[in-house]
Amino acid sequence: MKNRKFIYLRSTLLLSFVLILFSGCDDDTWPLSREVSDEIDFAKFGNNPEVFIDGFSGGLEYLPFEGSKLDAFSVDTEVKYAGTASMRFDIPNFGDPDAELGFAGAIFPDYGGRDLSGYDALTFWAKATKAATINQIGFGSDFGDNVYRDIKDQYLVTKQNLRISTGWTKYIIPIPDPSKLVNESGMFWYAEGPENGDGYTFWIDELKFEKLGTVAQPRPAIFEGEDLEAQAFIGIQGKIPDEGLTQTLNLPSGNNETVLAAPSYFTFSSSNVEVVRVNQLGFLSPVGVGTAEITATLGGVKAKGSALLEVSGGFEFAPVPPARDPATVISIFSDAYANVLVDNYNGFFGGQTTIGGAIEIIEDVENIIVYENLNFVATSFTNPTVDASGMTFLHVDIRTEETIDPGDSIILELIDFGPDSVFGGGDDTGGGITFTSGDLESGAWISLDIPLVNFTNNTGGGLSGFANGAKTNVAQVVFASGTISSIVVDNIYFYTE
Amino acid sequence: MNQKNKLQMKKQLIPPRYMDTNKTTFLIAKCLLLTAVFLVNFSCAVDDTQTVVNFTELTFQDEFDVDGPPDPSKWTFDIGRGPGNDGWGNQELQYYTDREENVTINNGYLIITARSESFQGASYTSARLLTKGVFEQQYGRFEARMRLPYGKGMWPAFWMLGADIDTNPWPGCGEIDIMENKGRTPTIVSGALHGPGYWGGNPEGSNPASKEYELTNDRFDTGFHIFGIEWGPQYINLYVDDVLYKQFNPEDEAVTGPWAFDQGPFFMLLNLAVGGNFDGPPNAETVFPQTMLVDYVRVYEYNEYNVQN
Numbered sequence: 001m002k003n004r005k006f007i008y009l010r011s012t013l014l015l016s017f018v019l020i021l022f023s024g025c026d027d028d029t030w031p032l033s034r035e036v037s038d039e040i041d042f043a044k045f046g047n048n049p050e051v052f053i054d055g056f057s058g059g060l061e062y063l064p065f066e067g068s069k070l071d072a073f074s075v076d077t078e079v080k081y082a083g084t085a086s087m088r089f090d091i092p093n094f095g096d097p098d099a100e101l102g103f104a105g106a107i108f109p110d111y112g113g114r115d116l117s118g119y120d121a122l123t124f125w126a127k128a129t130k131a132a133t134i135n136q137i138g139f140g141s142d143f144g145d146n147v148y149r150d151i152k153d154q155y156l157v158t159k160q161n162l163r164i165s166t167g168w169t170k171y172i173i174p175i176p177d178p179s180k181l182v183n184e185s186g187m188f189w190y191a192e193g194p195e196n197g198d199g200y201t202f203w204i205d206e207l208k209f210e211k212l213g214t215v216a217q218p219r220p221a222i223f224e225g226e227d228l229e230a231q232a233f234i235g236i237q238g239k240i241p242d243e244g245l246t247q248t249l250n251l252p253s254g255n256n257e258t259v260l261a262a263p264s265y266f267t268f269s270s271s272n273v274e275v276v277r278v279n280q281l282g283f284l285s286p287v288g289v290g291t292a293e294i295t296a297t298l299g300g301v302k303a304k305g306s307a308l309l310e311v312s313g314g315f316e317f318a319p320v321p322p323a324r325d326p327a328t329v330i331s332i333f334s335d336a337y338a339n340v341l342v343d344n345y346n347g348f349f350g351g352q353t354t355i356g357g358a359i360e361i362i363e364d365v366e367n368i369i370v371y372e373n374l375n376f377v378a379t380s381f382t383n384p385t386v387d388a389s390g391m392t393f394l395h396v397d398i399r400t401e402e403t404i405d406p407g408d409s410i411i412l413e414l415i416d417f418g419p420d421s422v423f424g425g426g427d428d429t430g431g432g433i434t435f436t437s438g439d440l441e442s443g444a445w446i447s448l449d450i451p452l453v454n455f456t457n458n459t460g461g462g463l464s465g466f467a468n469g470a471k472t473n474v475a476q477v478v479f480a481s482g483t484i485s486s487i488v489v490d491n492i493y494f495y496t497e
Numbered sequence: 498m499n500q501k502n503k504l505q506m507k508k509q510l511i512p513p514r515y516m517d518t519n520k521t522t523f524l525i526a527k528c529l530l531l532t533a534v535f536l537v538n539f540s541c542a543v544d545d546t547q548t549v550v551n552f553t554e555l556t557f558q559d560e561f562d563v564d565g566p567p568d569p570s571k572w573t574f575d576i577g578r579g580p581g582n583d584g585w586g587n588q589e590l591q592y593y594t595d596r597e598e599n600v601t602i603n604n605g606y607l608i609i610t611a612r613s614e615s616f617q618g619a620s621y622t623s624a625r626l627l628t629k630g631v632f633e634q635q636y637g638r639f640e641a642r643m644r645l646p647y648g649k650g651m652w653p654a655f656w657m658l659g660a661d662i663d664t665n666p667w668p669g670c671g672e673i674d675i676m677e678n679k680g681r682t683p684t685i686v687s688g689a690l691h692g693p694g695y696w697g698g699n700p701e702g703s704n705p706a707s708k709e710y711e712l713t714n715d716r717f718d719t720g721f722h723i724f725g726i727e728w729g730p731q732y733i734n735l736y737v738d739d740v741l742y743k744q745f746n747p748e749d750e751a752v753t754g755p756w757a758f759d760q761g762p763f764f765m766l767l768n769l770a771v772g773g774n775f776d777g778p779p780n781a782e783t784v785f786p787q788t789m790l791v792d793y794v795r796v797y798e799y800n801e802y803n804v805q806n
């Protein structure tokens with residue numbers, strides 16, 4: 001599911017579901033806190049601040065990401081800011097056969113572990129063959145192989161979109177809370193792709209941790225600094241999105257620098273643990289009816305942003321569809337049947353106000369579609385289109401998330417792209433059917449089993465002819481309404497009795 | 498003043514806090530150069546027979562130990578946007594008030610708070626305290642221990658104006674900027690003198706006599722620092738904490754007009770301006786509210802030459 005980020009960033013309106021994306025936390029993501037025995041003898045870690053000055057510092061390794069251009073990194077003795085060598089990174093062109101996933105990226109760990117708690121920033125000098133923007137660069141990535149910790153990338157720090165120029169410039173990536181880094185192995189990491197399809201080269205030199213003493217004025221944030229309100233449901237776990245966890249520090253230049261900071265830098269808390277519990281990784285567990293505010297601190301500083309969670313009970317899912325012979329079902333979106341390949345659950349067409357799409361409620365178990373600001377929206381399945389000529393019904397479960405007024409209606413449409421299997425071309429057919437207020441229910445699921453021959457209305461796009469058409473290249477299911485803006489959809493499938 | 502007296506005078510201006518034993522070797526070499534007036538005493542200070550004397554007789558002191566509004570027997574306020582309603586001649590953006598929201602004493606500190614709020618036609622509020630008509634003094638040691646705000650557009654200042662300003666208009670009255678800071682440079686403060694022919698905004702192109710001081714591995718907005726001057730006839734010394742970073746005198750090449758600082762008493766000002774000609778306006782990155790904390794303001798009497806022989 002790729003909609004998560006979109007949902008978080010774009011829609012605080014999807015209140016019911018904003019936070020509720022995952023569940024089934026693995027044991028290794030729920031580390032237990034254990035009392036430390038008095039007799040334990042803590043290992044002492046070195047505090048070498050140098051990562052790469054003129055060569056690999058002691059213990060440093062180079063581990064490129066799977067699928068990246070594996071040889072993107074080299075040691076350059078020709079181009080350097082100071083000393084005898086620099087780190088050179090050759091970003092591939094689009095389509096470079098040596099870069100399976102089209103990017104360059106690597107981590108530089110020291111699995112011996114270092115105590116970096118005496119420093120406040122990772123600093124380096126860098127330049128590039130052209131002005132560019134490095135997608136991600138930072139430290140704290142260990143591929144889960146830090147032997148002193150159970151949590152992968154526990155103190156990951158990511159500077160996103162670092163602007164880099166053709167002249168040597170010093171960059172400062174602040175440490176969100178140095179006191180956490182007593183046994184760090186992630187010294188440096190980066191990930192970067194082509195710029196507008198073109199590769200280029202950048203160099204990094206004098207890469208080291210420093211105690212600048214001039215990195216100050218911390219302003220941590222969760223939920224991107226926003227105060228959210230959301231509904232949550234008992235038994236359905238969520239997670240505070242990592243993308244919204246940031247630390248901002250003021251640099252000696254006077255400029256603010258914001259980095260993504262891993263959850264473990266934060267101390268999360270719930271105002272009512274009998275309603276929602278939150279653990280150290282930001283996993284949220286609704287356990288009782290009521291409201292709870294989720295807040296956080298980082299290094300003793302209160303983070304901007306919060307979530308007020310209202311828990312009214314468990315989540316009511318749509319009725320589970322009956323077991324059917326697979327030969328009698330073509331499923332577009334259902335957890336009960338195998339689904340056909342779907343392009344998207346929201347095409348974001350011109351003139352469309354509808355936001356939302358498919359959301360995973362319980363990982364691998366429950367998915368639903370949420371639409372907000374509905375005017376019209378299509379779920380498209382064009383690769384390939386569906387031959388529904390052997391089917392007789394369309395099934396859809398719909399829950400209207402607002403009060404039903406007498407004039408309310410929801411229109412369903414089916415679009416067939418015709419023999420050419422593509423939109424347009426003069427061979428498309430379509431048909432619609434309208435459900436009025438008497439058919440709908442507020443806050444409860446209705447299950448519709450609609451004979452395909454009932455899709456007789458002209459569509460909003462002006463198509464007709466579906467009901468009596470061939471139905472051999474069905475490509476879209478459309479939901480539209482001029483009066484209702486918020487619906488939840490599940491179990492879209494064709495079937496025959 | 499003959500050469501001997503001049504040397505003696507300079508000698509006793511160097512308080513012990515300026516001594517830096519690490520520099521002794523270097524400084525001895527300079528000891529013979531009379532022009533290196535500050536350095537003379539570094540080396541001489543290691544001589545036990547020398548006694549260095551500070552200005553130590555308090556004439557004004559506010560430790561800000563009583564919560565609430567500032568002591569009216571020590572401080573008055575400037576209110577508004579200046580007599581010309583032009584941001585006090587500097588295009589400053591704030592409206593100065595004496596409200597608790599902008600100025601209060603709490604927990605041992607004077608707190609001046611700059612806020613982003615619509616008030617009396619301005620977009621920001623803040624406060625400016627002054628001792629005009631309450632405490633005025635010529636010469637001596639003037640110092641304040643402060644923690645500064647940060648962010649583009651912040652313009653905190655601890656400064657002085659000639660008390661005759663109403664009859665001898667600025668810059669003729671003289672201005673001594675003990676400390677000014679541009680909020681976008683959290684490691685740098687500056688001191689400056691304004692007088693006839695050397696003043697900010699001078700269309701003839703000359704500038705105030707000014708000097709910057711930069712902290713190493715530290716900032717002015719994360720802890721308290723002491724900002725002060727020692728002021729006597731024909732000289733003004735600028736210091737931060739234990740570092741004397743500049744002496745101005747009439748011979749200084751930056752003093753491009755008459756010395757305006759031997760003509761009577763000055764009063765003090767403490768303020769936090771927003772925007773204006775010094776650092777420009779705040780930007781989207783500037784965080785509000787911002788606070789300037791003052792731990793104390795102390796003034797010591799000028800004690801003549803205090804020659805010890």
